[in-house]
Amino acid sequence: MPVNQSLSTASDFSFVSTFVVYLVALIISLFYYGRIRGIIDARRENGQPQQVREALLVTAGGSGSDTTSSRIDEAKESFHDAPDLAAQEARAEKLGGALQNLVWLGIILHIVAVVLRGLSVSRFPFGNLYEYVLVITAFAMLGAAAILVQRQEWRVIWSWLLTPILGLLFFGGTKLYADAGPVVPALKSFWYPIHVSTVSIGASIGIFSGLASLLYLLRIWQPYGKEHGFMGGIAKPLPSAKTLDFLAYRTAIFALPLFGLGIILGAIWAEQAWGRYWGWDPKETVALITWILYAAYLHARALVGWRKYWVAWINVLALGFMIFNLFFINMVVSGLHSYAGLN
DSSP states (O other), rough: EEEEEEHHHHHHHHHHHHHHHHHHHHHHHHHHHHHHHHHHHHHHHHHOHHHHHHHHHHTTTTOOHHHHHHHHHHHHHHHHHHHHHHHHHHHHHHHHHHHHHHHHHHHHHHHHHHHHHHHHHTTOSSSHHHHHHHHHHHHHHHHHHHHHHTTTGGGGGGGHHHHHHHHHHEEEEEEEOOOSSOOOGOOOOOOHHHHHHHHHHHHHHHHHHHHHHHHHHHHSSOOOTTHHHHHHHHHHOOOOHHHHHHHHHHHHHHHHHHHHHHHHHHHHHHHHSSSOOOOOOOHHHHHHHHHHHHHHHHHHHHOOOSOOHHHHHHHHHHHHHHHHHHIIITTTTTTTGGSSOOO
């Protein structure tokens, strides 16, 4: 079937627009991140209500020590700065709302790019590595938006997620880009959209889960209220370690069965296409290793005796194998899945 060049061009334009919107969102998210850090610093400096009450009680009892007078002065300064702190919080809330709206705009444009790409060639847009990156990043952003919109304090994670997403899109749009066209005969199968879409959804959830585990390890290294040094300043706006561990664990619960189902569907397709369910092809092997790591992470996470920071490293390792499979296996190693690489 001939390619609709108008729709293909529109998809490319939507892709560029998506990148620009995400880039602006990243810049705003960095400003938002900095404001949240400033608010946290202000709260820690001025938010000492218990000490204020103690100082006032001592004064009421008749003590006139220099220490008490100093504490009262600090209390007055705290109360004086309270309206300014409230104003900072209000401005940060508006900036966070604008960030969230901009991200949703980018996601809409992202989905439009995917849909137009598929319509231009009258097939599901999974025919090459550029299309796969386009789809997997769309799923990752959509899933992250559905999670992060639930609580305002989770919005600081956008800075950490938008950075790798923009990196993937930039690499996909420059080094992996392929003109819209028909797929190779090996992909003309009923199982093609089912297998690849299932794997894509599972992989996109796994990306977010691995990122959450990375941030959890950073927060463990820089505990809340005890941050120090340069990395402490970076970690300060992050949610608590418990929250990040919760996000990593809950998302991995969905990534494991979906990614595993994608592997099973691929095995069924392989039996029809190549006459065997499993052949230890490089992409198959690394995908299986990734799934085993997710299973190991969830199993170890459920064991009481395991320290959570060691368990988190398993999830990070799974993320590493996912990225390795996406790029190195597709672009460097030759195998039966080599048609998924560059045209």
